[in-house]
Amino acid sequence: MPPSLRASVSLDSGWRFLRADVPGAEAPLFNDSSWSSVSVPHTWNALDGQDGGSNYYRGIGWYRKHFTPAASLAGRRLWLQFDGVNQVADVWVNGVRLGQHRGGFAGFRFDATSSLKLGQDNVVAVKADNRAAADVAPLSADFTFFGGIYRHVSLTGVDPLGVRMGDYGGPGVYLRQRSLSDASASVEVTTRSWNNRGSAARVRVRAVVADHAGVVVGESVSAVRSVNAATGFDTVQTVTIPRPHRWNSKADPYLYSASVEIIDADTGVAKDVVTQPLGLRLASVDASSGFSLNGKRLRLNGVNAHQDRQNAGWAVSADQQREDFDLMDEMGVNALRTAHYQQAANVYDLADARGYVVWTEIPLVNEVADTAAFRANAQQQLLEMIRQNFNHPSIAFWGIGNEQKTSNTATNNLLRDLAASVRAEDSGRLSTYASHIGDLDPVSSHADLAAYNKYYGWYDQSSTGPGAWADRLHARDPLRKIALSEYGAGGSVVQHEENPSPPVTTSRWHPEEYQTLVHENSWAQLKTRDFLWGTFVWNMFDFAVDSRSEGDTLGRNDKGLVTYDRSVRKDAFWFYKSQWTDTPFVHLN
Ligand code: GCU
Numbered sequence: 001m002p003p004s005l006r007a008s009v010s011l012d013s014g015w016r017f018l019r020a021d022v023p024g025a026e027a028p029l030f031n032d033s034s035w036s037s038v039s040v041p042h043t044w045n046a047l048d049g050q051d052g053g054s055n056y057y058r059g060i061g062w063y064r065k066h067f068t069p070a071a072s073l074a075g076r077r078l079w080l081q082f083d084g085v086n087q088v089a090d091v092w093v094n095g096v097r098l099g100q101h102r103g104g105f106a107g108f109r110f111d112a113t114s115s116l117k118l119g120q121d122n123v124v125a126v127k128a129d130n131r132a133a134a135d136v137a138p139l140s141a142d143f144t145f146f147g148g149i150y151r152h153v154s155l156t157g158v159d160p161l162g163v164r165m166g167d168y169g170g171p172g173v174y175l176r177q178r179s180l181s182d183a184s185a186s187v188e189v190t191t192r193s194w195n196n197r198g199s200a201a202r203v204r205v206r207a208v209v210a211d212h213a214g215v216v217v218g219e220s221v222s223a224v225r226s227v228n229a230a231t232g233f234d235t236v237q238t239v240t241i242p243r244p245h246r247w248n249s250k251a252d253p254y255l256y257s258a259s260v261e262i263i264d265a266d267t268g269v270a271k272d273v274v275t276q277p278l279g280l281r282l283a284s285v286d287a288s289s290g291f292s293l294n295g296k297r298l299r300l301n302g303v304n305a306h307q308d309r310q311n312a313g314w315a316v317s318a319d320q321q322r323e324d325f326d327l328m329d330e331m332g333v334n335a336l337r338t339a340h341y342q343q344a345a346n347v348y349d350l351a352d353a354r355g356y357v358v359w360t361e362i363p364l365v366n367e368v369a370d371t372a373a374f375r376a377n378a379q380q381q382l383l384e385m386i387r388q389n390f391n392h393p394s395i396a397f398w399g400i401g402n403e404q405k406t407s408n409t410a411t412n413n414l415l416r417d418l419a420a421s422v423r424a425e426d427s428g429r430l431s432t433y434a435s436h437i438g439d440l441d442p443v444s445s446h447a448d449l450a451a452y453n454k455y456y457g458w459y460d461q462s463s464t465g466p467g468a469w470a471d472r473l474h475a476r477d478p479l480r481k482i483a484l485s486e487y488g489a490g491g492s493v494v495q496h497e498e499n500p501s502p503p504v505t506t507s508r509w510h511p512e513e514y515q516t517l518v519h520e521n522s523w524a525q526l527k528t529r530d531f532l533w534g535t536f537v538w539n540m541f542d543f544a545v546d547s548r549s550e551g552d553t554l555g556r557n558d559k560g561l562v563t564y565d566r567s568v569r570k571d572a573f574w575f576y577k578s579q580w581t582d583t584p585f586v587h588l589n
Contacts, residue, residue: 001210001259002273007073007157011080011124013039014065015149021060026092026125032064040153041315043086043146045130056144056546063126063149071119076157077196078116079165080124081109083151083344086314087136090127102136102377104145105341105363106384107169112155135373137381141340141365142557143306144544146313151344160196161203162262162272164232167192168380170387173260173274176428177281178238185244185280189220191235191260193272195227202226202265205235209258209278217241217256224265246294247279247393250334253355255279255393277352279393285430285449287481290533291396293357299527300357300534301580302335303328303561304486306543307343310565313544318346320566325350327562328540331573332580337485337536339434340365340402342385351394358392359432359485359534360385361399364418370410375417382418386425395429398422400447402434402485407443415446422447434485439473449533453486457518464518467525474531482531486538487522488559491515491570492551510551510558516571523579537561537576 016035024030040063045056069078080098082089087104090097094117098110116122130147132139158165163172176188189207202224209218220237227233245254256278261270284292291300305324309316321344328336336356338347341363351358362381368374382400389395400418404411415433422431435444436453444450452473454466463469466484473482490510500514519537526535542553542560551558561573577583 001208001214001257001275002261002270004275005159005270005273007070007076009069009155011065011067011153011155012041014067015040015042016064017042017044017061019044019057019059019061021127022062025062025064025127026095026097028095028123030064030125035062035064038063040149041151041317043148043150043313043315045144045146045148046311046313046315057147058131058145059147060127060129061148063128065124066121067124068121069116069118069155073118073157075160077111077160077162077165078113079109079156079158080112081107081154081156082149083107083153085126085128085149085151086130086145086147088129088133089149092125094122102133103381103384104130104136105343106381107151107345107388108384109165109169111166134369135371135377137368137374137378138340138363138365139367139369141363142545142548143340144308144313144546144555146308146315146544148315150314159262159271161201161264162193163260163274164192164194168383168387170390171274171276173258173276173391174387175258175276175278175391180244180246180280180282183243185241187218187239187241187258187278187280189237189239189258189260191262192232193235193262194232195229198229200226200228203233204263204265205237206261206263206270207237207239207258209239209241209256211245211256212254241280244280247281248355249293249298249357250355253279253353255352258391276391277349277393278391279352281393283357283396285481285533287479288531290530291357297530298334298357300335301333301576302337302359302534302536303333303540304337304339304536304538305540306339307347308544316344321346321350323566324541325354327566327569328356329354330581331561331577333540335359335534335536337361337399339486339539342381342389345388348389348392348394352392356394357396358394359397359399359536360389360395361402362418364401364404364414366403366405368404368411368414375414378414378418379421382421383425386422390426397430397432397449398426400431400433403436403453404443405437407437407441412442412446415443419446419448432483440477449481449483451483451485451534453538454484455487455489457521458489465521465525467529470526470529470532481533483534483536484526484532485536487535488538489515489518490551490558491560491572492553492558493563493568493570494552508550512571515559516575519572519575523576527579541566
């Protein structure tokens with residue numbers, strides 16, 4: 001694989017932080033010496049916000065950092081990249097405002113070329129605001145909205161003749177599998193580039209695919225084209241891969257990589273290289289036989305997961321993220337719903353490498369605002385999610401929302417438009433939506449795939465499991481592609497009852513044994529319903545909800561199968577492990 005030609009530096013360390021709004025804090029000479037020293041990923045709620053009672057800080061926080069970009073970056077376009085700030089971020093460099101990003105979960109970047117002084121001290125200032133904003137989804141949801149720069153920050157220098165950086169935060173290289181058979185695969189590579197030199201250029205684009213060992217197995221070199229100064233240009237080329245090795249879920253998550261080089265045709269020198277993961281697979285959903293991967297039915301034994309952790313909030317480290325995947329692997333999970341939002345890039349990298357089938361979604365939770373600004377923001381978050389994550393083979397489903405409380409015109413029109421945007425952006429994947437009102441309500445019919453959040457045995461104690469519901473819906477509408485997007489029950493690890501039986505009270509008494517019972521009953525019914533395209537436990541991990549006080553814990557949702565600090569695997573974890581893996585529980589040496 002051609003090595004990257006970009007110059008990238010981490011800007012994670014050496015920030016000053018104040019949890020308040022301060023007029024003029026963007027000014028380069030502002031005195032921040034009394035502020036605390038922090039590194040990002042950082043959140044201002046991790047330690048003091050999780051005590052319940054809706055009392056955590058939702059407001060403005062400021063971050064400032066001095067740094068000296070190397071003089072060797074001269075001649076490059078300089079992009080300041082934020083992987084995630086919750087939820088509205090305003091960014092300045094040396095007092096010059098670069099822009100604002102609205103939305104807490106997508107990455108974003110600004111062109112800082114004309115504001116940065118190379119080889120000299122510069123000041124980046126960020127105002128982050130985690131209050132609810134009337135035009136930004138989610139307006140409300142059952143989780144804590146941690147505030148701050150909670151993912152990485154970096155600066156990347158790119159040649160002015162290169163892959164485009166301003167594309168909704170996406171990589172600028174998009175891989176579309178056009179055909180796949182045992183004999184060959186054909187992948188269409190779209191490269192969005194630009195010529196930011198002050199003069200015209202002659203360019204070639206070379207796309208190569210390498211196998212897992214780095215051996216090039218397919219290549220396409222474009223004809224030379226002339227590009228005027230300050231012009232964007234797209235190149236579409238096809239790479240053929242003989243005898244493809246498929247990405248096949250956990251059994252064999254085989255990855256190729258695809259690289260695109262932008263070559264100055266006058267000198268023959270490559271100016272920019274972008275490398276992306278490539279997994280070749282066929283995924284489909286049938287209303288009677290469920291999900292198939294590479295032509296074989298694959299039961300999606302799924303879980304939902306948030307992105308938080310005790311004492312870290314959303315500022316989850318790479319090691320913690322790996323530990324979460326280790327726990328899911330141990331339990332035999334093969335499908336993940338990143339409820340209720342786009343998560344960090346390394347979540348999708350881990351899912352690609354470990355063979356998870358992923359449903360990822362935008363945070364359109366509970367309600368919409370009937371305004372043009374809200375609709376535009378929802379569309380923006382959808383495009384960011386799709387472009388930024390387009391090349392991850394693990395992602396099979398794009399989620400357009402969760403549990404809208406009312407099925408009014410504004411909600412239905414927005415869901416309809418979001419489903420249409422998914423089709424326009426990515427014809428290779430399916431859209432889905434997690435519903436909880438009326439099984440045939442229009443809200444559940446806009447996306448390609450229907451899915452339902454059902455809490456039999458918990459919020460709904462009319463039956464002990466979802467089997468009868470699923471059969472009824474399937475019989476009423478045999479063409480509807482149905483999944484169970486959430487099911488579960490609260491489980492406290494310090495409340496116990498030997499023979500728990502319904503009715504339970506969902507507010508205070510959450511014996512762990514009752515959670516296990518709900519899962520045993522549910523799974524016994526789900527495992528025989530082959531028409532379901534997936535089932536997803538709510539939730540793999542306990543997670544922070546500041547407004548909740550339930551079971552023995554304040555500020556948590558305790559429906560996880562593992563505790564918030566990951567120290568206890570609850571009984572229901574062991575139950576699923578017994579169902580979903582062949583690993584013996586006891587090793588006798
Ligand atoms: C919902 C919802 C989740 C929530 C869960 C619960 O229906 O989609 O965000 O946390 O149920 O109440 O535990």
